[in-house]
Amino acid sequence: MIDNKSAFCCPVCGGQLQKDGKSLRCENKHCYDYAKSGYVNLLMSQQGRLHGDDRPMVRARTAFLSAGHYRPLLDQIVETALTCVSDAPKIADTGCGEGWYTQELHNALVSKGFSPETVGVDISRDALTAAAKRPFPAEFAVASLYHIPLPDEWAELILNVFAPDCMDEFARILAPKGYLLKIVPREDHLLELKSAVYESVYENEVTPPQSDAFELISDTVVRYTLHLTDNETICNLFSMTPYARKTSPSDMAKLNALNELDTTAAFSVLLYRKR
Numbered sequence: 432m433i434d435n436k437s438a439f440c441c442p443v444c445g446g447q448l449q450k451d452g453k454s455l456r457c458e459n460k461h462c463y464d465y466a467k468s469g470y471v472n473l474l475m476s477q478q479g480r481l482h483g484d485d486r487p488m489v490r491a492r493t494a495f496l497s498a499g500h501y502r503p504l505l506d507q508i509v510e511t512a513l514t515c516v517s518d519a520p521k522i523a524d525t526g527c528g529e530g531w532y533t534q535e536l537h538n539a540l541v542s543k544g545f546s547p548e549t550v551g552v553d554i555s556r557d558a559l560t561a562a563a564k565r566p567f568p569a570e571f572a573v574a575s576l577y578h579i580p581l582p583d584e585w586a587e588l589i590l591n592v593f594a595p596d597c598m599d600e601f602a603r604i605l606a607p608k609g610y611l612l613k614i615v616p617r618e619d620h621l622l623e624l625k626s627a628v629y630e631s632v633y634e635n636e637v638t639p640p641q642s643d644a645f646e647l648i649s650d651t652v653v654r655y656t657l658h659l660t661d662n663e664t665i666c667n668l669f670s671m672t673p674y675a676r677k678t679s680p681s682d683m684a685k686l687n688a689l690n691e692l693d694t695t696a697a698f699s700v701l702l703y704r705k706r
């Protein structure tokens with residue numbers, strides 16, 4: 432944020448938001464208070480109910496990511512971002528969760544001499560409570576990624592890691608020839624973890640989004656073996672997956688008995704350019 436100007440715009444009238452004490456305010460006097468942790472809630476009731484990751488899921492994600500298990504993926508995200516950003520890129524992390532990738536990408540760019548302006552949006556208040564406490568200069572807003580409170584053509588780079596996407600909305604907030612970096616799991620991602628828990632196991636469907644507004648520039652696969660050596664870390668990883676919410680007690684018992692696991696981590700780092 433430069434001076435009092437926020438990157439975000441008013442979800443009611445679209446006007447530029449300015450920082451005013453503990454609130455953001457537009458010229459039409461619509462006002463949004465900062466939460467204690469530092470995010471602002473810009474989600475309108477008709478744009479979807481607050482859901483997304485809850486507090487235990489956020490805690491598990493923070494513990495797992497901060498231990499570095501997905502650093503090879505982060506390194507590829509940074510490497511790809513470096514090929515397409517200008518000296519002072521505006522970056523929007525959409526579905527940013529607890530902000531690990533947001534912060535790490537921002538700091539990696541700063542360490543290479545770039546001056547990024549970074550924002551994160553997510554529909555989960557619990558996730559943003561964690562993200563907004565991170566010690567780096569970024570703005571975070573509770574919002575739906577189907578109605579992102581950013582002006583047209585604001586972003587030079589959108590990051591979207593394991594989160595839903597809305598290609599029309601991404602095209603709206605991206606500057607001409609701006610980039611979208613989308614990360615999706617590959618078909619064999621966590622296959623051995625699933626095999627340890629479930630009777631029958633299917634590979635993930637990999638369906639990179641397609642849109643006339645975007646051209647797919649590259650699809651870089653990151654694949655390696657995760658060596659996990661304690662039950663807490665294995666459970667944290669499981670909590671980060673969509674399976675966490677739909678596993679039977681008997682399958683959960685199998686998970687809770689696992690103290691060691693080698694499992695495949697496999698991702699596609701998809702780089703799109705706005706046409």
Ligand SMILES: C[S@@+](CC[C@H](N)C(=O)[O-])C[C@H]1O[C@@H](n2cnc3c(N)ncnc32)[C@H](O)[C@@H]1O
Pocket residue numbers: 479482483484492525526527528529530531532552553554555558574575576577591592593594595671
């Ligand atoms: C699997 S998590 C990924 C979080 C983060 N990108 C990461 O990889 O650590 C998916 C995130 O998308 C958020 N999410 C789900 N639906 C959303 C929506 N409609 N708008 C904004 N965020 C959403 C969830 O709250 C959650 O934080």
